[in-house]
Amino acid sequence: MEQSLAGKKILLGISGGIAAYKCADLTRRLIERGAQVQVVMTPAAKEFITPLTMQAVSGRPVSDSLLDPAAEASMGHIELAKWADLILLAPATADLIARMRAGMGNDLLTTLILASNAPIAVAPAMNQQMYANIATQENLAALAQRGMMIWGPAAGQQACGDVGYGRMLEPMELVGHCEGFFGPKPLQNIKLAITAGPTREAIDPVRYISNHSSGKMGFAIAEAAANMGATVTLISGPVSLATPNDVHRIDVESAEQMHQIAMEHAVNNDIFISCAAVADYRPSNVAEQKIKKNADNEHMQIEMVKNPDIVASVAALTKQRPFTVGFAAETQDVEQYARDKLKKKNLDLICANDVSVAGLGFNSNDNALHLYWNTGEKALATASKAQLAKQLLNIIASDLFRKK
Numbered sequence: 572m573e574q575s576l577a578g579k580k581i582l583l584g585i586s587g588g589i590a591a592y593k594c595a596d597l598t599r600r601l602i603e604r605g606a607q608v609q610v611v612m613t614p615a616a617k618e619f620i621t622p623l624t625m626q627a628v629s630g631r632p633v634s635d636s637l638l639d640p641a642a643e644a645s646m647g648h649i650e651l652a653k654w655a656d657l658i659l660l661a662p663a664t665a666d667l668i669a670r671m672r673a674g675m676g677n678d679l680l681t682t683l684i685l686a687s688n689a690p691i692a693v694a695p696a697m698n699q700q701m702y703a704n705i706a707t708q709e710n711l712a713a714l715a716q717r718g719m720m721i722w723g724p725a726a727g728q729q730a731c732g733d734v735g736y737g738r739m740l741e742p743m744e745l746v747g748h749c750e751g752f753f754g755p756k757p758l759q760n761i762k763l764a765i766t767a768g769p770t771r772e773a774i775d776p777v778r779y780i781s782n783h784s785s786g787k788m789g790f791a792i793a794e795a796a797a798n799m800g801a802t803v804t805l806i807s808g809p810v811s812l813a814t815p816n817d818v819h820r821i822d823v824e825s826a827e828q829m830h831q832i833a834m835e836h837a838v839n840n841d842i843f844i845s846c847a848a849v850a851d852y853r854p855s856n857v858a859e860q861k862i863k864k865n866a867d868n869e870h871m872q873i874e875m876v877k878n879p880d881i882v883a884s885v886a887a888l889t890k891q892r893p894f895t896v897g898f899a900a901e902t903q904d905v906e907q908y909a910r911d912k913l914k915k916k917n918l919d920l921i922c923a924n925d926v927s928v929a930g931l932g933f934n935s936n937d938n939a940l941h942l943y944w945n946t947g948e949k950a951l952a953t954a955s956k957a958q959l960a961k962q963l964l965n966i967i968a969s970d971l972f973r974k975k
């Protein structure tokens with residue numbers, strides 16, 4: 572196991588939500604990677620997972636009381652606050668988030684948060700309605716404003732049966748965030764713009780042509796780049812993904828809008844990555860009113876016109892041209908098509924993936940990429956999109972610096 576968190580001191584603050592049961596696994600995964608984990612629990616957290624379990628997996632007695640003379644005698648709360656390299660609050664309930672926003676110190680955990688100048692990461696976990704509540708949203712925005720990192724939440728099935736945003740990120744996703752936080756910053760002082768997701772090409776006011784792109788690969792790259800120190804602009808088509816921390820996101824709908832925003836930003840960035848599944852064609856005319864079914868006609872035709880090729884336009888810049896990276900999603904002859912695109916579009920690098928392989932590519936959490944550039948190639952084996960994003964950016968970073 573790579574010791575990616577060697578020697579890092581993580582204070583894991585657990586508050587009282589059902590996701591607390593995942594904290595045993597989270598602690599093990601952090602420790603496996605070399606971290607030291609000190610668990611602090613709120614009284615409510617102990618209703619969901621026992622301090623004994625957390626002591627067993629962390630190898631340290633759990634701190635849970637502000638007024639415990641024995642605990643204060645070993646590592647007092649102020650010492651504990653100074654010990655941490657990172658305070659990770661997982662799960663962070665709506666109540667904990669509200670108390671933090673108010674600056675309260677009415678239990679050990681909130682007192683430590685007040686008394687520490689360590690960086691703080693908040694992993695919200697709550698019912699989707701509680702998460703959507705304006706009070707929670709304002710509280711989280713205030714914490715983010717104070718420089719705290721907000722990791723998640725994810726969307727999906729909830730313990731209460733609801734579906735929506737509010738699930739705590741999975742332990743390995745939180746580990747990934749910790750690794751990103753502590754990891755090297757090879758893209759410090761680098762500006763990166765990336766397009767992601769599908770585009771929507773209007774047919775009439777209610778219909779459009781689009782594709783199955785989920786945006787996950789592009790969002791994973793944006794997040795990894797921000798973790799590696801880059802200043803990131805994410806130009807996104809319509810997707811249902813949360814904006815990664817420290818990423819400036821611009822939402823667009825059509826290829827023409829994406830083209831306009833991309834061209835505005837390309838010249839101010841060192842790297843431009845075109846991960847979006849841009850529609851090649853759009854309807855020539857957008858009907859002003861909803862198109863009606865015609866009872867006598869079994870067929871209808873929509874005339875299409877070519878969209879601008881965004882990545883090719885960026886690569887064709889003669890001044891302030893960024894290092895330009897494209898993607899090629901192919902279902903056959905992957906290498907041939909990818910190499911053709913590399914050349915035709917004048918790219919510095921192309922990332923090809925075979926979207927015909929079941930479980931990979933569009934909408935999946937995993938992918939496999941084959942990178943081609945003029946003087947080399949590299950296969951990146953099947954892995955999570957987050958891991959691939961890191962590998963890809965490391966390769967881009969080393970290439971970029973070689974050229975500088």
Ligand code: C5P
Pocket residue numbers: 826845846847848849850851878879880881882883896897898899900912
């Ligand atoms: O569609 P195609 O296979 O040519 O896409 C290859 C690359 O070109 C991708 O990086 C995609 O984001 C980009 N592209 C673009 N604008 C288009 C079509 C594709 O930037 N209109």
